[in-house]
Amino acid sequence: MKRKARLMQGNEACVEGAIAAGMRFFAGYPITPSTEIAELSSEKLPCVGGKFIQMEDEIASMAAIIGASLTGLKSMTATSGPGFSLKQENLGYAGITEVPCVVVNVQRGGPSTGLPTSPAQGEIMQARWGTHGDHPVIALTPSSVRETFDLTIRAFNLSEKYRIPVILLMDEVIGHMRERVELPDTSELEIIDRKRPAGNKEDYKAYKADEDLIPPMANFGEGYRYHVTGLVHDETGFPSNSSVVADKLVRRLADKIEMHKDDIIQWEEQNTEDADIVIVSIGGVSRAADTAMKMLRSKGLKVGTFRPITVWPFPEKRLEELAEKVNTFVVAEMNLGQMVLEVERIIKNKAKIERVNKVNGEAIYPEEIVTKIEEVL
Amino acid sequence: MPSAVVDKFFRTNKLPQIWCPGCGHGIITRAITVAVEKLGFDRDKICVVSGIGCSSRATGYLDFDTLHTTHGRALPFATGVKLANPDMKVIVITGDGDCTAIGGNHLIHACRRNIGITTIVFNNNIYGMTGGQYSPTTPKFDKGTTAPYGNIDKAFDISNLAASAGATYVGRSTAYHTNLLISLIENGLKNDGFSLIEAISSCPTYYGRKNKKGDAVNMLEWQKDHAVNISAASKMTPESLEGKFLIGEFKNSPEPEYTSEYQKIIDRFNKE
Numbered sequence: 283m284k285r286k287a288r289l290m291q292g293n294e295a296c297v298e299g300a301i302a303a304g305m306r307f308f309a310g311y312p313i314t315p316s317t318e319i320a321e322l323s324s325e326k327l328p329c330v331g332g333k334f335i336q337m338e339d340e341i342a343s344m345a346a347i348i349g350a351s352l353t354g355l356k357s358m359t360a361t362s363g364p365g366f367s368l369k370q371e372n373l374g375y376a377g378i379t380e381v382p383c384v385v386v387n388v389q390r391g392g393p394s395t396g397l398p399t400s401p402a403q404g405e406i407m408q409a410r411w412g413t414h415g416d417h418p419v420i421a422l423t424p425s426s427v428r429e430t431f432d433l434t435i436r437a438f439n440l441s442e443k444y445r446i447p448v449i450l451l452m453d454e455v456i457g458h459m460r461e462r463v464e465l466p467d468t469s470e471l472e473i474i475d476r477k478r479p480a481g482n483k484e485d486y487k488a489y490k491a492d493e494d495l496i497p498p499m500a501n502f503g504e505g506y507r508y509h510v511t512g513l514v515h516d517e518t519g520f521p522s523n524s525s526v527v528a529d530k531l532v533r534r535l536a537d538k539i540e541m542h543k544d545d546i547i548q549w550e551e552q553n554t555e556d557a558d559i560v561i562v563s564i565g566g567v568s569r570a571a572d573t574a575m576k577m578l579r580s581k582g583l584k585v586g587t588f589r590p591i592t593v594w595p596f597p598e599k600r601l602e603e604l605a606e607k608v609n610t611f612v613v614a615e616m617n618l619g620q621m622v623l624e625v626e627r628i629i630k631n632k633a634k635i636e637r638v639n640k641v642n643g644e645a646i647y648p649e650e651i652v653t654k655i656e657e658v659l
Numbered sequence: 660m661p662s663a664v665v666d667k668f669f670r671t672n673k674l675p676q677i678w679c680p681g682c683g684h685g686i687i688t689r690a691i692t693v694a695v696e697k698l699g700f701d702r703d704k705i706c707v708v709s710g711i712g713c714s715s716r717a718t719g720y721l722d723f724d725t726l727h728t729t730h731g732r733a734l735p736f737a738t739g740v741k742l743a744n745p746d747m748k749v750i751v752i753t754g755d756g757d758c759t760a761i762g763g764n765h766l767i768h769a770c771r772r773n774i775g776i777t778t779i780v781f782n783n784n785i786y787g788m789t790g791g792q793y794s795p796t797t798p799k800f801d802k803g804t805t806a807p808y809g810n811i812d813k814a815f816d817i818s819n820l821a822a823s824a825g826a827t828y829v830g831r832s833t834a835y836h837t838n839l840l841i842s843l844i845e846n847g848l849k850n851d852g853f854s855l856i857e858a859i860s861s862c863p864t865y866y867g868r869k870n871k872k873g874d875a876v877n878m879l880e881w882q883k884d885h886a887v888n889i890s891a892a893s894k895m896t897p898e899s900l901e902g903k904f905l906i907g908e909f910k911n912s913p914e915p916e917y918t919s920e921y922q923k924i925i926d927r928f929n930k931e
């Protein structure tokens with residue numbers, strides 16, 4: 283089958299992927315550099331019978347997608363740094379209430395208003411720990427336009443499958459970059475929908491998990507008449523002050539993701555078989571890492587790359603294995619050192635760890651990674 | 660039909676509720692169910708959404724699809740529910756602090772959109788759940804645990820705020836004036852667009868005690884003695900209205916509802 287190639291922006295691919303995944307509700311608030319996602323959603327959703335709403339703020343947008351998802355619509359919002367800070371309140375709510383939804387963060391320079399039109403990766407740790415309390419997180423980091431399409435679909439699938447808000451952690455490089463892409467036919471896509479309850483409506487316990495630790499989910503309006511609360515709740519969904527119930531819930535939420543880590547975690551590696559040096563990066567930086575690797579390989583250096591596709595949960599096991607034979611890991615990221623903390627935690631003293639960091643609003647260039655590696659050799 | 664309606668619409672296995680003895684919130688919550696009963700709505704198509712605070716705990720006791728959300732955010736959650744599934748009747752239960760302080764921006768925008776949500780504000784003039792701090796509706800110079808020398812903020816008039824922000828049905832009643840309250844909620848639910856019913860409640864535990872308002876009965880009597888129906892007020896002199904407050908239907912001017920306007924956009928593509 284001949285496919286039509288298109289020149290497309292990362293933000294545009296995100297919307298294409300979302301609609302292909304079944305997104306039928308988007309609530310957002312204008313913010314650079316993610317606004318195209320809202321604009322395109324407003325244009326495309328009504329054409330497929332879906333709904334778009336521009337809310338009064340970022341907090342309200344996050345709230346609205348949770349409400350919409352509870353009625354059964356696949357829902358998404360998109361934002362950038364300052365808005366991502368505001369999303370945190372209801373991200374936590376979606377986490378404890380296990381409401382599937384997708385939150386896109388096209389990272390720009392921070393802190394605060396920072397550099398609105400420039401790339402950064404300053405929210406790697408915020409994506410993990412931004413909302414209060416112990417909670418699991420799934421965050422995906424595309425490094426090309428086509429991968430943005432694929433990972434947006436995957437974000438919806440994981441969100442539906444595990445009943446968890448999934449963060450699509452883009453950066454401005456990927457959001458605004460245009461590439462030639464061929465999108466797959468919708469018939470080729472694997473689309474996952476949330477697990478539905480079986481049995482009598484009267485007997486439905488909204489938070490009674492199956493053996494896979496995931497509770498089946500009924501939609502509002504179907505007659506299940508159940509209660510959803512951000513308070514600690516038992517398997518019926520009603521609040522409880524019991525220490526036993528609290529412990530069980532918070533641990534189940536964490537275990538729900540831990541148990542399925544192998545299904546969730548993805549990474550990509552190149553030339554690691556013989557590598558002495560491995561460049562670790564995500565998103566837009568991985569493109570520079572690829573070029574840097576090629577430049578160094580041409581000079582005869584054994585350099586490979588390691589790119590977490592799920593930055594959370596982090597591909598811990600594979601990195602540990604690599605540390606058995608790799609001498610040096612070079613962690614390149616557009617921040618002052620966030621992902622490197624995870625790399626250090628995993629590798630400990632099994633290998634040398636070097637950092638390439640940039641926070642001036644420019645992308646990391648391949649030469650900067652090359653220079654760093656030549657320096658430390 | 661007092662007990663029948665409680666039996667029918669309350670999750671009676673969750674009772675007794677957590678509110679203090681003498682709190683006005685129970686009366687108001689029951690009034691909502693009476694209005695629903697009178698209108699004969701399909702209960703499986705009703706969603707009740709609340710925020711955080713004493714009033715917002717009401718959702719736990721009501722046997723519908725119920726959504727107890729984050730502080731101040733009931734309206735945007737409810738907006739998501741309503742826009743995603745316009746067939747549902749969406750009711751928001753909120754308090755004076757939840758709705759007009761932390762959720763104030765959401766309130767005015769929900770009013771402006773005229774989205775089909777009926778909001779019942781349980782106004783007890785205080786933050787009860789956290790122990791009696793002054794709220795945006797604590798009368799000037801009254802006391803709260805964070806206003807030990809008297810509150811110097813001017814109070815919000817929630818009903819007028821909602822009416823001027825674009826709500827198409829607005830009314831106010833009290834826990835004492837239950838029949839009026841029920842009929843206002845009923846009319847609010849009949850309105851396709853955004854309705855706001857301000858229900859003056861009473862908090863003998865915090866607001867009452869801090870401000871020497873007496874016990875629960877004294878506070879309900881105060882409502883009886885100080886509320887003036889808007890129809891009667893037009894015939895009264897300014898002097899005789901001094902220290903009183905108005906109850907009744909303040910605004911009833913239907914306009915096209917938000918989700919049906921959105922449906923028109925979708926329909927354009929269905930035709931093509």
